[in-house]
Amino acid sequence: MSDMSDDNDYYSDEDMFDGTQDEDESGDEMELDNFGDDFKVPAKDKKKSYEVDYDSLSQQAVEKLMARDINHICSILGVEVDTASLLLRDQKWNKEKLIEKYMDNPTKVSVDAGATLPETGPPPPAPLRNSTSSSSQSSNRRTTRGSKMLGLGPKTKSPTSSPTISHHVPQSLKRASSKKAEDFFVCQICFNDAPNLQTLALDCDHAFCTECWGDYIVSKIKEESEHSIRCMAEGCALVAPDHFIRDTLLPAPGAPVGDVERESQNIAAWTRFQELIVRHFVGCNRNLKFCPYPSCTNTVSCPSAASKASLASTVPIVSCGARGIGPQDQEISKSQQLGFGLQGKEHRFCFGCPIESDHRPVICAVSKMWLKKCADDSETANWIKSNTKECPICQSTIEKNGGCNHMTCKKCKNEFCWVCMGPWSEHGTAWYSCNRFDEKAGVDARDAQSKSRASLERYLHYYNRWANHEQSAKLSVDLYAKTEKKMEDMQITSALTWIEVQFMKKAVEEVEKCRTTLKWTYSMAYYLAKGNEKELFEDNQRDLEKAVEDLSELLESPIEPDTIPTLRQSVTNKTVYVQKRNEIVLEDTANGFLEGRWKWNVAVDGFDDPEETVL
Amino acid sequence: MDARLRRVNKEIADCKNDKSSGIRIDLVDESPFHLKGSFPGPQDTPYEGGYFEVDIVIPESYPFQPVKMKFITKIYHPNVSSASGAICLDILKDAWSPVLTLKSTLISLQSLLCSPEPSDPQDAEVAKHYMTSKSSFEDTARYWTQIYAGGPGPKEKSDGKDEVAIAGLERAHVDRFEALGFQRGKVIDALRRLNYRGPNVPKIPDDRVVEELLK
Ligand SMILES: [Zn+2]
Ligand SMILES: [Zn+2]
Ligand SMILES: [Zn+2]
Ligand SMILES: [Zn+2]
Ligand SMILES: [Zn+2]
Ligand SMILES: [Zn+2]
Secondary structure: OOOHHHHHHHHHHHOOOOOOOOOOOOOOOEEEOOOOOOEEEEEOOOOOOOOOOEEEOOOHHHHHHHHHHHHHHHHHHOOOOOHHHHHHOOOOOOOHHHHHHHHHHHHHHHHOOOOOOOOOOOOOOOOOOOOOHHHHHHHOOOOOHHHHHHOOOOOOOOOOHHHOOOOOHHHHHHHHOOOOOOOOOOOOOOOOOOOOEEEEEEOOOOOEEEHHHHHHHHEEEHHHHOOEEEEEOOOOOOEEOOOHHHHHHHOOOOOOOOOOOHHHHHHHHHHHHHHHHHHHHHHOOOEEEEEEOOOOOEEOOOHHHOOHHHHOOOOOOEEEEEOOOOOOOOOOOOHHHHHHOOOOOOEEEEOOOOOOOOOOOOOHHHHHHHHHHHHHHHHHHHHOOOOEEEOOOOOOOOOOOOOOOOEEOOOOEEEEEEOOOOOOOHHOOOOOOOOOOHHHHHHHHOOOHHHHHHHHHHHHHHHHHHHHHHHHHHHHHHHHHHHHHHHHHHHHHOOOHHHOOOOOOOOOOHHHHHHHHHHHHHHHHEEEOOHHHHHHHHHHHHHHHHHHHHHHHHHHHOOOOHHHHHHHHHHHHHHHHHHHHHHHHHHHHHHHHHHOOOOOOOOOOOOOOOOOOOO | OOOOHHHHHHHHHHHOOOOOOOOOOOOOOOOOOOOEEEEOOOOOOOOOHHHHHHHHEOOOOOOOOOOOOEEEEOHHHHEEOOOOOEEEOOHOOOOOOOOOHHHHHHHHHHHHHHOOOOOOOOOOHHHHHHHHHHHHHHHHHHHHHHHHOOOOOOOOOOOOOOOOHOOOOOOOHHHHHHHHOOHHOOOOOOOHHHHHOOOOOOOOOOHHHHHHHOO
C-alpha cells in the first residue's frame, strides 16, 4: 500500500501551494453537497490556480451588451437604431473606430455599410428594365421614399425610417392595403404579375414581391449564414435593416394563417438571424467566445484569457452553464431526474483554443502540437486502440471490458498491467515506473535508423498511455451504466435508500475527470525537457495514476446488498483521495506555468527556445 | 406550380424567342434544372469564331442562390480552369443577384472572354502566361479555340512546341491510348475532337475514344 508515502509526499509539497488547498480531509469548512457527509467539495468562491474567472451569458444577455453599444452609437452619431446596428456590424463592432471614421466621412461609412444610398453619382442600375412600373425608376427616390413602396397604402412607413427595432408596420395592414390601380407590376424574380401582388422595397425602391423577399432572406440566412442581406437588385449595395427582415419573416399578430410550412420556416430563419448577429458580435470581441456545443446559444466572457500572452501561463477551461445537446437529448435516467442535474454532459470547452473539452493541465499551444502529432502518426499508433491483447505469459487473448488496467489472465492467473504489460505486483512501488519513459535508449542510439526507432518508441510510450486513459474513461462510464441498473434494482429488493447507492456515480465521475487530467499529462511529459522539474511532474502523475487505478479496480468489484456498506466506505475514501491527487497535479502544473518552471524540448510559442531538442 | 420551375421555364422560353443575342439554352436530359448554354466567342478576341458550351446546374434555392456554371468546351482563359472548366466570376458567387437570369449570366461569361481578369485568376498557369506574354497567350487561346471550339485557321501548328501541352491534354491520357497501339498524333487529334478531359461533363467512356480512333 503506497498511500502513506503518497500522503507524505503530499504534505511535504504543501508549501508549493498558495493556501487555497484544503489540507485536511476531515476539515469542516468545506461546503457540503448533495451527498450529505460522503463528499465534501471546496467552497466555490475559492479560485484555484488552475481555474480562470469567467461568466457565462445567455443570448439575451449578449443582446443587451449589443443594445448598449448600439444605443451609445445612436446617441453619439445621431442615427437610428437599425442604422447604428448596420454601421457597427460593418466596423466589426469597434465603436471607437466607427466613431472616428464616421466623424471623418459619415457618407462613406454609411454607404459602405449598406445603410444609405450613395448621395451623388448615378443611381444603382435599375433591374426593372422591362417593367412597366415607372415609379420604381424615378430618380428622386430619396425625397419621396415613404410613398414609394409599391403595393403599400399611404399610411405605411418606409422600413428604414422607423426609429426602433420594434414592429412598426403590422403585416395585416400591409396585406390589407390594395395596390394602386395605375401600377402594373411584374415581380422580376418570380415573374408574378397578379393584380394584388404585395411588394416590398428598401430605400432604393427596388420593389419585389413579398414572397420573393421572404424566400431570398430565408435562403441567405439558412444557406449562407448571412446577416448582412443586400437588396436583391443587381449592383444595389443597400442592406436590409433588422426590422425589415423581421417584418418580412414574422407573420403579423392576428394575421390569417397562410402557408404553415412557409411560416414556420420563416420564424426559424428569424430566430437564426438573431443568433447570427449575436455570433458576429461575439466573434468580433476577444473577451467573448460562443459555446461550440451544437444548438447551444450561450456565450462565455473571459477577459483574462483574451490575450495570446496569457495563454502561455493559463489554461482557460470554461463552461457555458448548459448541459446536454439540445432538445433532442431527452434520454434522462431516473436518478438524473432526481436532482443531480446530470442532464447530459456539461458544455465544457477551452476559451483559448478550438479544443472542445478540458485539456488541463496542458497549455493550448502544447495541446495543439500534441494533437497534430497524433493525427500525423495515427496509422503508426492505431494498433494501440485495440481492446484485446495477449497475455505476456501464456499468450491467450484477453479482452478489456472495464476501465481498470489491472488485468488477470483467466487461464494462467498472471496479473499484469494493460498499459506496459509488466507485472502488476511491481506497480506503485518506488522502483517501478509505468508512466516514465526510459530515455537512455534514445541517447545510446548512434545511427539514423536506431535514432528514428528510439524516437518512435518514445512517442508510442506517451501515446499508448494517452490513448489508454481516454479508452479507460469511456469503458468505466459504460461499466457504470450497468452497475447503476443493478443498484437501482437493489433499492427495490433491499432496505437501501437511494442516497446510499449513489456513491458509485460520484466515484465514476471523479475517475473520468482524473483520467482526462492523466491523459493530458502524457502530452505534457512528451514535450517536457529532461530534468528535475519533469521528474517531479512525473512523480505527481504516477501518484495520481496509482490512485485512479486503485479506485477503478474497486469500482469493478462485485456488488451485493450486504457488501455495500463496506464498499461504500472504501469507495468514498478513495474518491476523496483521488480528488486530492488530481488537485495536486492541476495546481502544481498551473503554478509551474505561472512561475515559469516548465521547460520544453521543442520550441513553444511564448517560451524560450529549448536547450536541446530531443525529437 | 413550383416558383423555381415557373421561372426557369420562362427563362428558357424567353431565350428561345430572342434570336438576336446568339445565346442558346438547351435541355441536357429530362430535367429543366440541368441545362446546356452556348454562345459564340466575341469578335476581336482569340475566341472569335469558336462556339462555347457551358454546363448549367440550377440549385434548389434558385434564383436566391446563384446558378452553377462551368465550361464544357475547353478554353484557354485566366478565369477559367483549363482542366475542369470551373469559372471565376463574381456574379456566380458573392455578387449574384436574383434578378440575374441564365441569359444575362451567359452574356456576362461572353464578356468575360473579352476582358480577362488575370489578377483574380481561376487558372494560375494561364494567368501567368497572360501576364508575361500576352501575344503568346493569345496564340494558345486561338489555337484552343480552333481545336476545341471549332474556330477557323490552319489546324497545324508544329513549331516544335509540345503538342500534348499546347492542346491542353494530359500526357497520361494520351499515353494510355497510345499504349493501345494507336499513333500518338492520331490520339491527340481524337482526344481534341472529343474535347477529352477525363471526368468532365459529359463523361467520355474509353469505348467512345477508341471508336473515334478507329474512324
Ligand atoms: Zn436596391
Ligand atoms: Zn416575386
Ligand atoms: Zn453551451
Ligand atoms: Zn486550449
Ligand atoms: Zn495468461
Ligand atoms: Zn504498467
